[in-house]
Amino acid sequence: MSLAFDGLPPLRDVVARHGLDALKALGQNFLFDLNLTQKIARSAGSLDNHVTIEIGPGPGGLTRALLASGARKVIAIERDTRCLPALAEIGDHYPGKLEVIEGDALKVDLAELAAGEKVRIVANLPYNVGTQLLINWLTRDVEKPFWASMTLMFQKEVGQRIVARPGSNHYGRLGVLAGWIADTEILFDIPPQAFNPPPKVTSSVVHLTPKATRLPCALADLERITQAAFGQRRKMLRQSLKPVGGEALLEAAGIDPTRRAETLSLEEFCLLARPQNQRRG
Numbered sequence: 001m002s003l004a005f006d007g008l009p010p011l012r013d014v015v016a017r018h019g020l021d022a023l024k025a026l027g028q029n030f031l032f033d034l035n036l037t038q039k040i041a042r043s044a045g046s047l048d049n050h051v052t053i054e055i056g057p058g059p060g061g062l063t064r065a066l067l068a069s070g071a072r073k074v075i076a077i078e079r080d081t082r083c084l085p086a087l088a089e090i091g092d093h094y095p096g097k098l099e100v101i102e103g104d105a106l107k108v109d110l111a112e113l114a115a116g117e118k119v120r121i122v123a124n125l126p127y128n129v130g131t132q133l134l135i136n137w138l139t140r141d142v143e144k145p146f147w148a149s150m151t152l153m154f155q156k157e158v159g160q161r162i163v164a165r166p167g168s169n170h171y172g173r174l175g176v177l178a179g180w181i182a183d184t185e186i187l188f189d190i191p192p193q194a195f196n197p198p199p200k201v202t203s204s205v206v207h208l209t210p211k212a213t214r215l216p217c218a219l220a221d222l223e224r225i226t227q228a229a230f231g232q233r234r235k236m237l238r239q240s241l242k243p244v245g246g247e248a249l250l251e252a253a254g255i256d257p258t259r260r261a262e263t264l265s266l267e268e269f270c271l272l273a274r275p276q277n278q279r280r281g
């Protein structure tokens, strides 16, 4: 059998040998193309002075690329126990560099796992829990993010929501939250045919880094405002924001009450989120 660039077997062989038929319930769409996983690993930035955390390594295509590109330490969290023997082979090939945690990433506190070290999160996320994972990490400690960067693959539509700006149809609660905490960018798209099995939609790799300075407002207040505003996104703000202060709130912030949520900038949302302006529900 011919070996891949890293001296390990090709991923197709690994998947066949370990019987890793993709499970839809676990959002399993595997990348077999090691050139592509290397491209994702490279776009994460230098990995030699960070701990890299990967969610859902599966048979290990991205894990291998991360280790081959010089990652000092990779901690990988995988829910599917069938993948563990394949991951153990990678660990043997890179002694002391790969730690695999068996479990549900939704229940793991990555900040605790990082134990004060600088972290890069890199993952081809399971689509069914990807957005929730991102929100958990973004909101873990907005004053002092535990992550130095996140390089994550999502369905393209989710990627567009993360990086959305005012005026775009994709602009909503996720874009405001992500844009308040991080600088966000879509790096490149990956077509369905690159995956096994191919998903129905195109995917995007999104890169996030914490903002050097954040606009002043509190997370809970910002969430209360965006929930009300985008909960009725077609309505004028004087109507949608009624439960949190309505016209008086808009007037205090100097915002035209006939505008709609999708036209407001991040700065304007933060103005509305000033606690002294809001009526608490």
Ligand code: SAM
Pocket: 026, 027, 028, 029, 030, 031, 032, 055, 056, 057, 058, 059, 060, 061, 062, 063, 077, 078, 079, 080, 083, 103, 104, 105, 106, 124, 125, 126, 127, 129
């Ligand atoms: N990284 C591999 C790749 O790029 O080929 C697999 C990516 S696949 C889209 C998502 C992976 O996440 C699967 O291996 C799946 O078993 C795993 N997974 C699904 N839900 C999970 C969860 N809640 N916690 C940890 N891993 C999960």
